[in-house]
Amino acid sequence: MHPTDFTLRGAIEALNEGIISSVELTQAHLDAIAALNPRLNAYVTVTGERALEQARASDARRREGVAGPLEGVPLAIKDLFCTAGTLTTAGSRILASFTPPYESTVSANLLRDGAVFLGKANLDEFAMGSSNTTSAFGPVENPWSRANDPDTRLVPGGSSGGSAAAVAARLALGATATDTGGSIRQPAALCGVAGMKPTYGRCSRFGIVAFASSLDQAGPLARTVEDCAILLRSMAGYDPKDSTSADIPVPDFAAACARGVKGLRIGVPKEYRLDGMPAEIEALWQQGLAWLREQGAETVEISLPHTKYALPTYYIVAPAEASSNLARYDGVRFGLRVTEPGSDLRDLYERTRATGFGTEVRRRILIGTYVLSAGYYDAYYLKAQKIRALIKRDFDQAFGKVDAIVTPATPSAAFGMDEKQDDPVKMYLNDVFTVTANLAGLPGIAVPAGLDAQGLPLGLQVIGKSFDEETVFAVGAAIEQAANFTALPRLRAGA
Amino acid sequence: MTYTIEGRTGPWEVVIGLEVHAQVTSQAKLFSGAATEFGAAPNSQVSFVDAGFPGMLPVINQECVAQAVRTGLGLKAEIHLWSRFDRKNYFYADLPQGYQISQFAHPIVGTGTVEITLADGSTKPIGITRLHLEQDAGKSLHDQHPSKSFIDLNRSGVALMEIVSEPDMRSPEEAGAYLTKLRQIVRYLGTCDGNMDEGSMRADVNVSVRKAGEGFRTRCEVKNVNSIRFVMQAVEAEARRQIEVWEEGGTVEQETRLFDTGRGVTRSMRSKEDAHDYRYFPDPDLPPLVLEADWVESLKASLPELPDERRARYVAMGLSPYDAHVLTLERETAAFFEAVASRRDAKTVANWVTGDFFAALNRTGLGIEESPVGAEALGELLDLIADKTINGKIAKDVLAIMFETGERPGAIVDARGLRQVVDTGAIEAAIDQVMAANADKVAEYRSGKEKLFGFFVGQVMKAMQGKGNPALVNEVLKQKLA
Numbered sequence: 014m015h016p017t018d019f020t021l022r023g024a025i026e027a028l029n030e031g032i033i034s035s036v037e038l039t040q041a042h043l044d045a046i047a048a049l050n051p052r053l054n055a056y057v058t059v060t061g062e063r064a065l066e067q068a069r070a071s072d073a074r075r076r077e078g079v080a081g082p083l084e085g086v087p088l089a090i091k092d093l094f095c096t097a098g099t100l101t102t103a104g105s106r107i108l109a110s111f112t113p114p115y116e117s118t119v120s121a122n123l124l125r126d127g128a129v130f131l132g133k134a135n136l137d138e139f140a141m142g143s144s145n146t147t148s149a150f151g152p153v154e155n156p157w158s159r160a161n162d163p164d165t166r167l168v169p170g171g172s173s174g175g176s177a178a179a180v181a182a183r184l185a186l187g188a189t190a191t192d193t194g195g196s197i198r199q200p201a202a203l204c205g206v207a208g209m210k211p212t213y214g215r216c217s218r219f220g221i222v223a224f225a226s227s228l229d230q231a232g233p234l235a236r237t238v239e240d241c242a243i244l245l246r247s248m249a250g251y252d253p254k255d256s257t258s259a260d261i262p263v264p265d266f267a268a269a270c271a272r273g274v275k276g277l278r279i280g281v282p283k284e285y286r287l288d289g290m291p292a293e294i295e296a297l298w299q300q301g302l303a304w305l306r307e308q309g310a311e312t313v314e315i316s317l318p319h320t321k322y323a324l325p326t327y328y329i330v331a332p333a334e335a336s337s338n339l340a341r342y343d344g345v346r347f348g349l350r351v352t353e354p355g356s357d358l359r360d361l362y363e364r365t366r367a368t369g370f371g372t373e374v375r376r377r378i379l380i381g382t383y384v385l386s387a388g389y390y391d392a393y394y395l396k397a398q399k400i401r402a403l404i405k406r407d408f409d410q411a412f413g414k415v416d417a418i419v420t421p422a423t424p425s426a427a428f429g430m431d432e433k434q435d436d437p438v439k440m441y442l443n444d445v446f447t448v449t450a451n452l453a454g455l456p457g458i459a460v461p462a463g464l465d466a467q468g469l470p471l472g473l474q475v476i477g478k479s480f481d482e483e484t485v486f487a488v489g490a491a492i493e494q495a496a497n498f499t500a501l502p503r504l505r506a507g508a
Numbered sequence: 509m510t511y512t513i514e515g516r517t518g519p520w521e522v523v524i525g526l527e528v529h530a531q532v533t534s535q536a537k538l539f540s541g542a543a544t545e546f547g548a549a550p551n552s553q554v555s556f557v558d559a560g561f562p563g564m565l566p567v568i569n570q571e572c573v574a575q576a577v578r579t580g581l582g583l584k585a586e587i588h589l590w591s592r593f594d595r596k597n598y599f600y601a602d603l604p605q606g607y608q609i610s611q612f613a614h615p616i617v618g619t620g621t622v623e624i625t626l627a628d629g630s631t632k633p634i635g636i637t638r639l640h641l642e643q644d645a646g647k648s649l650h651d652q653h654p655s656k657s658f659i660d661l662n663r664s665g666v667a668l669m670e671i672v673s674e675p676d677m678r679s680p681e682e683a684g685a686y687l688t689k690l691r692q693i694v695r696y697l698g699t700c701d702g703n704m705d706e707g708s709m710r711a712d713v714n715v716s717v718r719k720a721g722e723g724f725r726t727r728c729e730v731k732n733v734n735s736i737r738f739v740m741q742a743v744e745a746e747a748r749r750q751i752e753v754w755e756e757g758g759t760v761e762q763e764t765r766l767f768d769t770g771r772g773v774t775r776s777m778r779s780k781e782d783a784h785d786y787r788y789f790p791d792p793d794l795p796p797l798v799l800e801a802d803w804v805e806s807l808k809a810s811l812p813e814l815p816d817e818r819r820a821r822y823v824a825m826g827l828s829p830y831d832a833h834v835l836t837l838e839r840e841t842a843a844f845f846e847a848v849a850s851r852r853d854a855k856t857v858a859n860w861v862t863g864d865f866f867a868a869l870n871r872t873g874l875g876i877e878e879s880p881v882g883a884e885a886l887g888e889l890l891d892l893i894a895d896k897t898i899n900g901k902i903a904k905d906v907l908a909i910m911f912e913t914g915e916r917p918g919a920i921v922d923a924r925g926l927r928q929v930v931d932t933g934a935i936e937a938a939i940d941q942v943m944a945a946n947a948d949k950v951a952e953y954r955s956g957k958e959k960l961f962g963f964f965v966g967q968v969m970k971a972m973q974g975k976g977n978p979a980l981v982n983e984v985l986k987q988k989l990a
Contacts, residue, residue, distance in 0.1 A: 094563075095562060095563045101562070103562070108562065111562070113561070113562065113563070114556075115556060115561075115563075117563060218563075218565060219563065219564075219565050220563040220564075221563050222562045222563050223562075223563065223793075225792070226792035226793050227792035253567065254565060254567060255565050255567075256565065256566065256567050256568065256793060256794050256795060257792075257793065257794075257795060333789060334789075334792055336597075336787075337595050337597050337606065337607050337787070337789070339606075340597060340599065340605065340606020340607060341560040341561075341562070341604060341605050341606050343599065343601075343606060345601050345604070345659070346559055346560065346561075346604060347561065347562075358600075358601055358657075362599055382787065385597070385787035385788075385789055386785055386787060387785045387787075390787075390788075390789070394789060
């Protein structure tokens with residue numbers, strides 16, 4: 014067995030049993046990155062030497078009998094998490110040479126638990142995108158390809174496309190990611206891996222480059238549901254440096270994966286049955302529900318009546334917050350500065366931001382600025398906040414009747430890098446099943462559940478009650494077990 | 509009497525409202541742990557939060573919230589148990605985040621009242637509209653380099669209270685009295701040091717004019733006025749400018765203006781059309797600020813005595829309203845007065861503190877905290893009068909020596925032999941001597957010219973180098989002249 018084929022849990026066991034050292038495991042991943050990253054572009058920055066240094070230190074700790082829960086496990090870190098002393102770009106030209114002197118709380122928690130960082134994963138610029146094509150450092154390629162059309166390069170989804178592609182191609186055992194409207198779950202589904210967006214407030218946002226503060230949430234991507242659970246336990250926790258982080262205990266998520274679904278009531282929202290949705294996605298959804306019934310769950314049709322307003326609401330709230338969050342990239346204190354002799358302050362702003370931000374980021378700043386403007390605020394931002402409250406109420410009412418909700422993760426499988434690029438609204442539709450959980454602040458997981466006719470992975474999504482990630486993991490693990498998803502991408506280490 | 513300015517078309521009334529920015533006294537900034545000390549080296553008190561670095565998040569400083577609540581209580585205002593922070597978005601080089609965190613829609617403090625005292629002793633209530641918490645911006649330095657601007661972020665993120673008044677003031681004097689009173693209240697509370705020359709307090713002055721009986725006309729805002737005197741000057745200058753505009757058939761446009769202290773005129777800064785669209789929206793990094801009623805109550809219970817209450821207490825102690833007002837203007841003065849007045853007659857102490865002591869202090873140019881004569885020493889001097897060791901006139905001389913040398917009054921009296929004479933024999937001898945030298949005046953007195961009594965007292969005291977006990981001198985003199 015190739016060392017990169019371990020699951021994260023399997024690797025921890027192998028390290029514990031002395032079957033492999035962290036240095037060996039890390040080196041194997043670095044070799045895989047060297048071989049495949051030039052093609053996949055999943056990593057923006059590879060910190061090989063540092064990773065080996067961390068691995069050696071980890072092996073030394075293990076010899077001394079002090080091993081953290083993630084001791085020696087090599088991970089990819091989405092390049093939205095600030096890492097002290099390591100370039101942090103947010104996929105943007107404006108931060109192309111930014112090295113933060115501080116560590117995000119989530120990545121610090123992983124280091125505390127013994128993790129090794131292989132490098133920084135590519136992403137859509139400032140996490141704005143659903144195909145990882147907006148990165149200033151080039152698009153990420155999905156390691157999967159269509160059976161009858163292997164030459165068409167596919168997108169990995171976004172914005173955490175680098176994280177998902179790295180995990181799928183065995184360039185990391187797991188990865189951190191962030192999810193503002195589906196940025197963990199959508200790429201997980203498109204790359205055939207598991208991805209968990211926890212409840213808003215479960216992970217600290219301190220040190221994560223902000224996109225939309227009321228929606229952003231960090232979470233794990235890994236090849237199994239249990240691996241996500243193990244990672245999340247280390248990532249999560251109250252942080253006094255983030256006023257929106259929740260001061261509640263972090264449960265043993267991995268233990269919850271084995272709970273089973275017997276007696277659970279699973280909600281099936283009728284509004285998620287979209288016109289024009291591929292039949293195989295509908296079929297997979299029904300299959301998933303059948304698997305859960307076979308394991309003792311009951312499925313119940315529910316209604317989430319305001320679902321159709323979720324995408325427009327999201328595309329008002331998220332750009333509004335982004336337009337303000339991204340004001341700090343002004344060329345004054347850090348990052349890119351574009352100026353000419355004789356430039357005044359306004360000129361400095363205009364040149365820096367026009368050069369530093371890509372098209373999609375600029376589009377969202379413009380939308381956000383517009384919806385917050387005097388005379389438009391009530392019609393857009395305030396209205397969107399009201400609808401957001403209604404969407405949350407839909408879920409509250411549904412969770413009076415059911416324990417979890419199961420839906421498709423995405424309306425389609427991975428698409429070609431040059432598809433959907435001409436029409437932003439078409440691109441935005443990728444998040445139609447995922448944005449609702451962000452607007453309501455709820456936990457959601459995407460689990461690989463099958464393949465489409467082209468041999469591309471499709472995922473199902475489980476949405477749970479606020480701070481009830483445990484049930485989400487239990488249902489996710491049940492689907493995973495029944496699906497027995499063993500297919501492998503064409504581009505992967507050891508293949 | 510209503511204050512008016514006489515124009516060509518008759519008298520004009522002036523309407524004034526103030527927005528005062530008061531820097532919260534606190535160890536750390538509103539949303540970061542960085543220090544707030546004045547005068548530190550540029551950019552030495554800046555955290556990554558204050559500099560708006562990627563991924564940094566604000567965390568509210570509870571002490572700043574407590575200070576805002578204390579101030580609200582001092583303004584007899586409504587404390588909102590639920591308030592919220594909004595972002596005010598605009599670009600400027602000294603605004604690192606690209607937005608200021610402020611409270612736009614839901615301030616922490618609502619309506620209240622401040623009672624001002626005017627020169628004629630009358631009082632007037634001025635309405636408080638609201639008080640909210642917000643961050644200060646950094647400072648742009650345009651005079652350090654011929655072609656570059658420098659930025660100092662030490663102030664960036666420092667907590668400010670913006671205190672907004674109703675348009676209740678009608679004269680420069682009222683505006684000055686309001687600002688004086690506000691400063692007095694925050695200094696009593698210890699919530700702002702009130703140092704206007706260090707920028708700890710500054711005012712935006714809203715001015716409009718109108719004819720008697722009219723509704724409000726368009727107002728202009730004079731920004732960032734940094735002394736009480738300049739506020740009064742700015743009100744008058746701006747009112748006169750507006751009167752001229754109206755009387756020449758023009759219209760006053762709503763705009764932001766600056767006060768040119770050198771020339772005593774206001775200048776246009778930006779018009780309403782150029783006003784920023786600040787795109788306020790709730791800051792998603794901060795949950796609503798929810799206060800517990802018990803916590804507010806505990807702050808209320810631990811509030812120091814405020815100037816109005818202290819003044820009332822002094823009047824009840826027998827002080828004149830004027831003395832009570834003067835002694836309570838500064839918290840330090842009141843503390844000094846109380847230190848001297850404990851175990852002594854309050855009215856006598858008030859007379860001495862507001863009279864000779866203040867006069868002497870004024871001559872030194874020092875504040876009460878640096879006074880060479882402390883409360884204890886002044887008390888000792890008053891005790892020497894009370895136990896008749898010296899008389900009041902000698903005491904004035906002793907106080908002057910105390911200010912000069914810093915010596916204790918007892919030592920001065922002993923060293924210079926200033927003890928008053930209570931020996932009747934010595935007094936009689938002096939009187940006899942004076943009567944003998946002024947036989948003609950004695951005759952006049954005895955024939956009915958009783959006005960001369962004062963002359964004899966003066967002569968006797970002079971003969972005794974001022975040390976005679978005035979009561980005894982009076983008594984014996986009356987007997988001998990009879």
